[in-house]
Amino acid sequence: MTIPIEFTPEAIAEVSGPDAFKPYDEFLSCRQPVDSIVESNPWMRTPVTQDDIVWGEGRYYDTTVARKHKYWKDFDLPTPTKDLRQLRQDLFEWGFCLVEDGLSKSQYTETRMRLVEQAEAERKLDIGGVGDTFQLVCSLINKGEIFPKFLEHDPAVVQGGPVIEKLLNETLRKGWCVFSFTANISYPGCKPMELHQDQGSINPYQTPEAPVCVTTMYMLEDVDERNGTLIVPTSHRLVPAVGSGNRVGKLPPAVNVEAPAGTVLLFDGRMLHGTSINRADDWRYVMVQPSMKPWIRSQENFSLSTKPEVLENASGKLLQRLGLQATAGLGNVEGFGNGGTGRAGDARGSLQMARNLLASGNYRHVGELTPADVDTLPEDSFAIQTMRRAAESQ
Numbered sequence: 001m002t003i004p005i006e007f008t009p010e011a012i013a014e015v016s017g018p019d020a021f022k023p024y025d026e027f028l029s030c031r032q033p034v035d036s037i038v039e040s041n042p043w044m045r046t047p048v049t050q051d052d053i054v055w056g057e058g059r060y061y062d063t064t065v066a067r068k069h070k071y072w073k074d075f076d077l078p079t080p081t082k083d084l085r086q087l088r089q090d091l092f093e094w095g096f097c098l099v100e101d102g103l104s105k106s107q108y109t110e111t112r113m114r115l116v117e118q119a120e121a122e123r124k125l126d127i128g129g130v131g132d133t134f135q136l137v138c139s140l141i142n143k144g145e146i147f148p149k150f151l152e153h154d155p156a157v158v159q160g161g162p163v164i165e166k167l168l169n170e171t172l173r174k175g176w177c178v179f180s181f182t183a184n185i186s187y188p189g190c191k192p193m194e195l196h197q198d199q200g201s202i203n204p205y206q207t208p209e210a211p212v213c214v215t216t217m218y219m220l221e222d223v224d225e226r227n228g229t230l231i232v233p234t235s236h237r238l239v240p241a242v243g244s245g246n247r248v249g250k251l252p253p254a255v256n257v258e259a260p261a262g263t264v265l266l267f268d269g270r271m272l273h274g275t276s277i278n279r280a281d282d283w284r285y286v287m288v289q290p291s292m293k294p295w296i297r298s299q300e301n302f303s304l305s306t307k308p309e310v311l312e313n314a315s316g317k318l319l320q321r322l323g324l325q326a327t328a329g330l331g332n333v334e335g336f337g338n339g340g341t342g343r344a345g346d347a348r349g350s351l352q353m354a355r356n357l358l359a360s361g362n363y364r365h366v367g368e369l370t371p372a373d374v375d376t377l378p379e380d381s382f383a384i385q386t387m388r389r390a391a392e393s394q
Contacts, residue, residue, distance in 0.1 A: 095236035102160030102264030213269025316345030
């Protein structure tokens with residue numbers, strides 16, 4: 001078969017030079033709002049190495065809670081409350097709200113105990129996802145009977161569940177989906193996370209009218225200037241206000257969230273935030289559940305619906321386009337893929353093995369664990385260990 005010359009790679013390259021009419025090129029490659037946020041607010045630059053941790057120069061991580069902050073102390077920022085009317089107002093005006101006693105003492109104590117055991121076991125197995133900023137425990141839904149009930153907002157495990165669900169329904173509309181459900185565990189001396197938007201995956205698009213993501217964070221212990229998550233109040237309005245693809249100017253300073261154990265933090269997916277340096281002596285345990293508009297996914301779930309023989313013969317490009325190539329925080333399986341680039345053929349994010357193991361009935365999930373269990377487990381007890389070993393060999 002003769003291919004028309006216009007369809008050849010050479011012909012396509014010839015009419016795709018720098019002078020070609022490509023109306024969205026500049027917008028899609030502009031790296032906004034990320035680049036201008038840092039350029040206009042150099043104090044927000046993320047440290048690259050431990051040597052870059054500098055105190056006393058007003059860096060974003062060198063801060064305190066709002067009531068002690070010289071900029072924010074005179075503002076009436078949100079404090080924990082059970083009043084749904086106030087919670088609505090706080091989330092809209094400031095970008096976050098704090099549900100007082102969202103978890104009862106027995107609820108957060110039981111949850112934390114289960115999470116501490118799980119996290120220690122995963123560290124011993126070297127599947128704990130310990131990075132510079134925190135330990136990430138993924139796929140919580142598989143790691144104890146208590147966790148799936150959080151996603152249902154069952155009052156038996158989260159007494160403030162009905163109020164949390166109401167806020168999510170009103171902000172995202174009913175039908176929203178869970179983007180992920182993880183534990184973010186900061187350890188003493190960890191590095192600060194970069195300030196980011198949880199709905200940043202749609203950048204450079206901004207949504208000034210309303211968020212497409214709202215994140216729920218369950219505080220399993222007291223948080224304050226020692227270990228509280230960093231937030232930039234009102235940034236959920238200031239960043240989108242400049243419009244998609246445009247530069248962001250000066251922003252107000254970051255503060256640490258202050259709240260007692262059992263508080264549930266809800267924040268707008270457009271608000272800048274990040275894990276802080278843990279200056280306390282103990283590990284800090286919180287659980288994070290971003291909820292997204294349901295259209296932020298493929299119409300068809302190809303990872304489930306594609307026939308095994310099609311996947312067996314698929315190119316790296318096809319696997320990537322079917323969603324079987326994870327990339328830094330998106331599309332991972334039990335944490336595998338977090339180190340991937342998203343590029344076709346990158347073994348660090350290839351989910352083909354996970355799909356094959358599932359189809360053959362040989363996929364072994366990481367379930368509920370205790371540190372004592374680890375000593376009795378054979379090598380490569382779980383699929384994630386097998387996948388990581390295979391990726392490393394490639």
